[in-house]
Amino acid sequence: MTSLVAPIELLRPARIDFGPGTLGGLRAYVAERGYTRPLVVADPFNAARVDLLGLRGDVAVFGEVKPEPDAPNLDKALALAAEARPDVVIGFGGGSAMDLAKLVAVLPGSGQTLKDVVGPEKVSGRTVGLIQIPTTSGTGSEGGTRSLVTDPETKNKLAVQSRHMLADLAIVDPDLTMTVPPSVTAATGVDAMAHCVEAFTSKKAHPVIDLYALEGARLVGRYLARAVADGADREARVGLSLASLYGGFCLGPVNTTAGHAVAYPLGTRHHVAHGLACALIFPHTLAFNAPAVPEKTGLVLEALGLKGATAPDAAFAGAYRFCADLGVEMRLSALGVPDGDFGTMATEAHAIRRLLDNNPRDMSRDDILAIYAKAA
Structure with missing residues (x-):
């Protein structure tokens, strides 16, 4: 870091x-x-x-x-x-x-x-x-x-x-x-969180940006479920708008890492909405990176109200439950992404070096393929 x-x-x-x-x-x-x-x-x-x-x-x-x-x-x-x-x-x-x-x-x-x-x-x-x-x-x-x-x-x-x-x-x-429907609220909210979390755990992470990144994740943890449950909850909408803005601040000097790289082919090849793609992939890459950044992974889970073990399996289970409880579809098959395309997608994602080179843990093409298979 x-x-x-x-x-x-x-x-x-x-x-x-x-x-x-x-x-x-x-x-x-x-x-x-x-x-x-x-x-x-x-x-x-x-x-x-x-x-x-x-x-x-x-x-x-x-x-x-x-x-x-x-x-x-x-x-x-x-x-x-x-x-x-x-x-x-x-x-x-x-x-x-x-x-x-x-x-x-x-x-x-x-x-x-x-x-x-x-x-x-x-x-x-x-x-x-x-x-x-x-x-x-x-x-x-x-x-x-x-x-x-x-x-x-x-x-x-x-x-x-x-x-x-x-x-x-x-x-x-x-x-x-206020008019954004629950499903889009959930997916875009997790996208904002992913911007913050990926910047927070990046090789390029910087204390100046960590301030925005961790607070952005905390805002999502505090307000996203409320906004999904009640779109007219003004305080929750304000909190998410601030989280999104903070996530944008993270993108300039630090940027995202593996989560976005693995998510991109879902949008470019299969037209899965960007927020939904990032939400589906988020638990997988958080767990993959946990061994390289255990302390920061713990802070992320705490921000989402998921205090506990930071081992990969526990991190995955907690983050998966967080997204699924929001109503996010967490299976690629349900989004029309065929497993026969996983190999091509993994090759494309692995080539996005501007993001993967900043991931805290080296992620091979086979690692990406395994993520797609687990998310199938």
Whole structure:
């Protein structure tokens, strides 16, 4: 684990408005900046309620963001941006909408394509405003500099990281999450927790980020079951929004590890929602890593209200029960993932070195294959 004396860079949106009712400040912010041609990037559900943003002027809406967006989906959004010529881009939705909004804000007119900017800090700049407004509590994309888009040819995620994709304003209004159904609340909540836990146990873990990571896990342990049971529980929704934001803070300087690498093929190959994929895989990778980070594993289990032994079997049982009790589907077969594809998935997951190289314990392709088999 990284020591306290190691340098670290923290990047945050220039302004974060957090709390119930903060969406109401968007109109004034847009007016103060002199923006007159906003482009809202949203999924179909949020595109249908874009009036909640209270925007004036010539508002363009790209309302076709898909779960696990791919390059053709991004191309459609870029085509609309080229036509609308916005002066501010607003991501309105879950992580998929906010990830596409980042790229729509930096690529048009830049002379760069998606393939040109894959990797760290290859984006040349940004000339328009960028505002992020999450409507789920999961990805924390509003607070970070990364965007993930699936390559339909290789079925792999293309990861772009750039300080130019950091929002000028992030509005985290938990009231927007009140309509999220229980199943999505559960899966996205575990995704937020996975961001925190994987950063907490990473080889790159840093005491500065541990602060956010452990508190994010504690917030999920305290509030997720409440929000699943009662979506109108405002305090629980606020707690999860904060956990998600903290998870986003973890992604920049530390990032995720094996849990996300093993989960990615479920989304890219079989269209399993990202949060659900991460929730299903979470107990397996937590248990796998337990021998390498027993003390931190104990703190994670304690954060989830699961005090007790940190041996792999006990860690797996506790984390599995936590997710299953939320109503999360924990079997790959029930999600339509065929066991005949496990080998290809394991090969693809093992190739995601940007994540696996930071895992606290080396994970082989056979280890990944064994996880898929156990989760079948």
